[in-house]
Amino acid sequence: xxxxxxxxxxxxxxxxxxxxxxxxxxxxxxxxxxxxxxxxxxxxxxxxxxxxxxxxxxxxxxxxxxxxxxxxxxxxxxxxxxxxxxxxxxxxxxxxxxxxxxxxxxxxxxxxxxxxxxxxxxxxxxxxxxxxxxxxxxxxxxxxxxxxxxxxxxxxxxxxxxxxxxxxxxxxxxxxxxxxxxxxxxxxxxxxxxxxxxxxxxxxxxxxxxxxxxxxxxxxxxxxxxxxxxxxxxxxxxxxxxxxxxxxxxxxxxxxxxxxxxxxxxxxxxxxxxxxxx
Numbered sequence: 001x002x003x004x005x006x007x008x009x010x011x012x013x014x015x016x017x018x019x020x021x022x023x024x025x026x027x028x029x030x031x032x033x034x035x036x037x038x039x040x041x042x043x044x045x046x047x048x049x050x051x052x053x054x055x056x057x058x059x060x061x062x063x064x065x066x067x068x069x070x071x072x073x074x075x076x077x078x079x080x081x082x083x084x085x086x087x088x089x090x091x092x093x094x095x096x097x098x099x100x101x102x103x104x105x106x107x108x109x110x111x112x113x114x115x116x117x118x119x120x121x122x123x124x125x126x127x128x129x130x131x132x133x134x135x136x137x138x139x140x141x142x143x144x145x146x147x148x149x150x151x152x153x154x155x156x157x158x159x160x161x162x163x164x165x166x167x168x169x170x171x172x173x174x175x176x177x178x179x180x181x182x183x184x185x186x187x188x189x190x191x192x193x194x195x196x197x198x199x200x201x202x203x204x205x206x207x208x209x210x211x212x213x214x215x216x217x218x219x220x221x222x223x224x225x226x227x228x229x230x231x232x233x234x235x236x237x238x239x240x241x242x243x244x245x246x247x248x249x250x251x252x253x254x255x256x257x258x259x260x261x262x263x264x265x266x267x268x269x270x271x272x273x274x275x276x277x278x
Contacts, residue, residue, distance in 0.1 A: 002035045002104055003085030003169070007075035009043045011093040015051040021097040023058050034102060036061040038079040042069040073178030073187035080172060086110075088172055090188075092163040096211040104166055107205040113167040113195050114202035115160035119211045127204045128158040131189055132232060133241055137251045155201035162188030163212040171199055179238070185224075186231035190238060225265055229272035237276075245273050 008015065026035065037055055041048040041064065052064040063082050067075065076090050087105055098119070108114070118125040126145035134157045148154055160166075165188055175194040178187045192202065236244035249269050256263030 001033075001085035002087045002089055002101065003038060003080075003083030004035065004089045004091050005038045005040070005076055005079030005083060006091050006093050007072055007079065008039055008041045008045070008048050008093050009069065009075075010045065011043075012045055012047045012051075014094045015048065017096050018091075018093050019051050019054050023055075025097050025100045026102075029059075031100065031102060032059040032061075034105070036083070036085060037063070038082050039064045040067055040075040040079045041065070042067050042075050071180060071183035071187075073182050073191075074180045076187075077177045077180065080169070080177060083169060086169055088167050088169050090162070090165040090167075092212065094213055095164055098209045098211055099207075101208055103207055104205060107207070108166050108203065109168060111168060111171070111199050112203045113160075113171060113199055114204055115164045115166050116205045116208035116210055118161055118164065119209060120213060121211075125161065125212065128155065128160055128202065130157055131159055131192065132186070132235060132248060133239065133244055135251065136247065137254050140251055140255055149204055152201075155203075156196060158202060159189045159192035160202045160204070161212070164210055166205075167195060171195060174198065181234060181238075182231050184227040184231065186228070186235045190235055193239065222264075222268075225268040226272070228265070229268040230275075232269060233272045233276045245269060245276075249273065 006018075037052070037060060039048060039052055039062065044066070046066075049064060052062045055062045065078060065082065067078055069075075080088055087109055089101070089104065101116070104116070115127060117127055126148065128148045129145050130139055130148065148158055175191070175198055177191075179190050182190065196202070232248055233245050236242060249266055252262045252266035252269060256266050
């Protein structure tokens with residue numbers, strides 16, 4: 001069985017296409033027996049129950065848990081604790097399903113982890129990204145995200161997009177789940193390091209495709225960038241690479257000359273580095 005864990009935060013509106021697209025591709029009885037949902041609502045929005053009821057009315061097993069907001073990883077762990085499927089799929093509420101996902105079991109069980117192909121709008125998104133410790137100015141300029149998936153020997157340096165993250169439940173439990181010190185961002189990167197040590201590099205299931213438009217549940221981009229910056233500093237401390245934030249800052253400063261977005265990311269990271277040094 002596939003246990004889908006979705007952490008919901010201010011997600012009522014975007015859950016409509018999430019649920020609708022899932023039901024459109026999973027009308028057969030076999031899916032009702034093989035897929036269960038575990039929704040974790042951490043923004044106090046009781047309307048999430050309407051979406052849970054819609055899935056139940058279609059014949060799917062659904063649990064809905066209301067929790068305090070201790071971060072995305074904590075919410076994922078709470079949902080996983082209630083899951084019974086052999087395969088866990090951590091799926092963002094801003095995902096739209098473009099195909100049936102039953103094939104995930106055959107691809108990932110018993111001992112593979114990773115994710116499906118993803119689209120942003122009508123274009124394919126990069127399924128894998130270099131972990132921060134392997135990124136530098138050259139890799140960013142070369143836009144490695146666009147072609148990494150073509151070279152399997154490089155997979156060991158990567159992590160899959162956390163918007164749809166698939167892992168066997170036994171492996172998730174054995175490595176200890178998500179590190180709840182991360183409030184938002186990079187929690188899947190840190191988990192990927194531990195999974196890679198246990199199971200080897202991630203895998204991409206090219207036969208299954210979803211659409212993801214990022215940041216749909218965040219109130220503003222500045223808040224997103226602030227969380228990301230603090231997570232970079234935390235990640236560096238956990239892996240014992242004290243120079244990583246400074247290296248990343250130099251790259252963002254350099255690329256920020258052409259990209260206003262990276263310039264803003266650099267400003268937030270500089271602030272996070274300063275705060276951590278106090």
